[in-house]
Amino acid sequence: MVRGAGRHFQAGADLSFLRRLGTAPAEENLDFSRRTMAAIDGLRHFQHPTIAVVHGGCFGGGVGIAAACDIVIAAEDAVFAINEVRWGITAAPIIPLLADRLGSGVLGRLALTGERFAAAEARRIGLVHEVCPASGLDAAAARIVDELLMAAPEAAAMTKALVAEVAEIPDTPGFRERIANEAAARRRLPEAAEGLASFAEKRRPKWYPAAG
DSSP: OEEOSSSOSBOOOOHHHHHHHHHSOHHHHHHHHHHHHHHHHHHHTOSSOOEEEEOSEEETHHHHHHHHSSEEEEETTOEEEOOGGGGTOOOGGGHHHHHHHHOHHHHHHHHHHOOEEEHHHHHHTTSOSEEEOGGGHHHHHHHHHHHHHTSOHHHHHHHHHHHHHHTTSOOOHHHHHHHHHHHHHHTTSHHHHHHHHHHHTTSOOTTSOOOO
């Protein structure tokens, strides 16, 4: 679960730090961009499901962090902006991810204007999955975590990997055959046997955490 520790989810980049990078050696400047992209990719391709819980402001790279998560919950008074252009820079490290999540048309407007938009709009355009009162964020997150805990860990990890892969790979006969083989092989695993048995027996699966 990814969330902000203070008033905001992500208030935006440290402008004094960005100014220093602008005068830093070229390799140091480039290294920061590479590490930013690696952090986003690491979150996006993390094996387990991830949830972004957004409150307050979610600006600049924070929008990329949220978009890199599998599930995004936002407080109804949260505010978003892809506002790098207003500082004379670009959101280049997160543009590919945001284009995939929002589409180039929506992203083009928001990244070009840098305008702020509300949680309801973030949900409408597909950045956010659920909006709730700020006081209900913890309860909403707990409910989703409980749903995720019902998912078989290995099956969930493979599903997440396939969702990411299908967005990047053309729908070729070879890819379709690999998908068919994955589905068939998965049904033969012990995890599938336990999942089907727990459903038939109306009980929680054995991978669900036991009460402490």
